[in-house]
Amino acid sequence: MIAEKALLGTFLKHNYLLKDTTLKPEQLEEIRHQKLLKIMLQLARKGKPVDVVTLSTAPELEQLGGISYINELASFADAEKIEEYEELVLEAWKEREKNNILTRAIQEGWEIGKVITSLDAINESKMDDHASITDILADMYEAPWRPEEKKRGVPTGIVQLDRTTNGFQDGEVTVIAARPSMGKTDVMIHLAKQAGWQGHLPIIFSLEMPSRSITDRLIASTGRFNRMKMRNLYKGLTDEQKKMWPTIIGRVADTNIQIFDGAGQTIMEMRAKTRKMVHSFPGKKPVIFIDYLTLIRPANSYGGSAHLQVTEISKSLKAMAKEFNCPVITLAQLNRSVEQRADKRPVMSDIRESGSVEQDADLIIFLYREKYYNKETDDDTLELIIAKNRNGPVGTVRVKYNEHTGEIIDDYGQRAV
Template sequence: MSTELSIDLLEKSLLGTMLKENYLILDAGIQPSLFQSQIHRSIYLAMQHLARNNQPVDYITILTMVEPSEVGGANYLAGLQTFGDGEKFEAYVGIAKTEWREKQKQHILNQATSQNWTIEKIQKELDALQTDTLSVETDVKNDLVKMAERPYHPIEEEKIVPTDLKELEKLIVGFRQGELTIIAGRPSMGKTDVMNYFALTAGLAGYLPIIFSLEMNKAMLLDRLIAASGRISRLKMRDPFQYFSEKQREQWIPVLTELSKANLQIDDRAGLSVSQMRAQVRRLIKTNPEQKPIVFIDYLQIIYSNMARGSNQTTIIGQISWELKQMAKEFDCPVVCLSQLNRSVECRQNKRPVMSDLRDSGNIEQDADVIILLYRDGYYGLTSEPAGENSQIESGEAVNAKREKLELNVAKNRNGPTGIVSVNYSKMTGQLKE
């Protein structure tokens, strides 16, 4: 496939996606000059005009603004939506910008050669090329004007997502907007249960929890959430008809009703990239404008990367952690991502993890604002374990009382102190409690 044909299809996909999701027209920060086709440029200019005037954008409204010949005709416009692909939109925007810059670079170098430009002028033009696709306001005068009344009004309370764990909040306060939090532990240490607890707490506090469950499907994750909410043994959740007590059957609908109040959003597609997650977050923010989002990801090492094959795993994970931090900044929301720890912790006498135990750590330590490392004695058989599976199922409510200490070690905190907090954890229900 020729480069020209590839770019043409890419531009059709961008326009088709924006026709499906009108909010992307202004949110994506695309300049008309990015489109190499004059027809596509004319279509996008018409789309921008309609969007800025709060009008619906479709092929009919576009045709009311321009001559059909300027936009390829009515059939051409109507067919653009078939090329739309919301999941690949951001990746395609990146490719379009790269192609545009390359073309502009060649134009600049050709001009420089024919007109004998100075090195300084060439450098200036190439530097300007790096920011020419986005309009960025750099002058601080307007910002200073807005600050004029600051000493005369109380500070607006910062939006911080609560954890409902008082000792933990003494260290991190809560999950802050624009921050990346990494929660790390060995397999089966309790990472997903901790994530579920924070997601439920955030949802019931009025936030919008968006969970990307890359490893566990939605049904399994919901069973865990129901078990934790209703203080039900996860073993009983395998077959509620057979194992539920009469009391648990009576409380089933109230538990589901309470869980629904958290407005949880779960995307359980495997192999998602950060750009695909960003597209989904942007869509959910648009459809839930009244709620501030908080993003949860399970887990870091299985996020798909677009980096070339053969790239070093540490480099790939470092790139992903950087992209997660940029996502937190772009949407001004907390991003909480689970991470595996490497096996080196198993070889030490003291099994409590440290930051260097982060698997394929790369830049994780640098990018994360908060790092929480999980540890419990029961994982290593240092405390008594519950009875066997059959007796656990049949022992009814007694199994829910079996709790152990789970340590949340705040090993890094960019905006506060570090320290260790212990909570009560039930492995059978997944419930956390101080």
């Protein structure tokens, strides 16, 4: 079975995935694949590498296909499709088990109740979301007499925004929406820096802008450099700025930001990359940033229906936030309808294909700058309009925005850095 080969080959080349799998060796169809997975899991649990060398010491190596077969398995590896392979293997196992049960039921004359119970047991084989009400109540029993600590999320570096939202919470999706060139990417970069400086692991999926451009913006906003100077640093920077350069580079490096700039990435690919980063930086909580929502490639085309595509993506983002128990912050474009109104501050219906996004997001923040529409004004205020806050109040937070450097400055006068 090709899916089993791809699964084992991926485990062989990407050992960290063995720690996450819920598949059991007996759920594979081929006997030698069952034995190989069992050996792989045993090696992984002992903290040993799983590779051609360690597998070559297996006592039944020739029965497992020998070194040539193990090398063949490695050629099927694709870490970004691991969930797809696991699902295919699991579904094939369920189908085999179902047929076995029905065959036995006919041969042994089972009652219909026993047949239904046995089939249900197969479908529940991968359920890991069970919680007993007794356990939950036992944990809550002392709650009325125990001061509850407010759950502080990932700080934003903006005092009033933190007060309103209590930071970005684990398992929640935040949508930051605005018209093009309003400052979305600079806000995202500000938030990613803050998360990194607070010890989290910011992971940016930049579906439109290359990683070098993101890095330029990181440096410019941190060092207060005009972005035009980043085009030719040798000529652009003053002697004083060149003296600051090593400090600024070090400060940006401290964020530990990870950037993936492939175009048209799917949620499945993002999950695979996030999982790899989580294993590469043990102990660090990921914070996922996506620029931007409608550039994510859906798993299905839905006959070209943008509404159904965005619905799938929106629900997948929520599932990813819950799976990694981390905040997911995605940028989104607004449609042109906002331009037709006298008051151009955005509302929910301005989000492209807004229905599912409005429903699935825990926090929705619109960006608005008066200077965007009135070039004559010297007002550098950027409004962060909290239009939806599932766990708190809505309202407007104001910051200063330098469109030349990309720097976000708290309205209280605090610098981002």
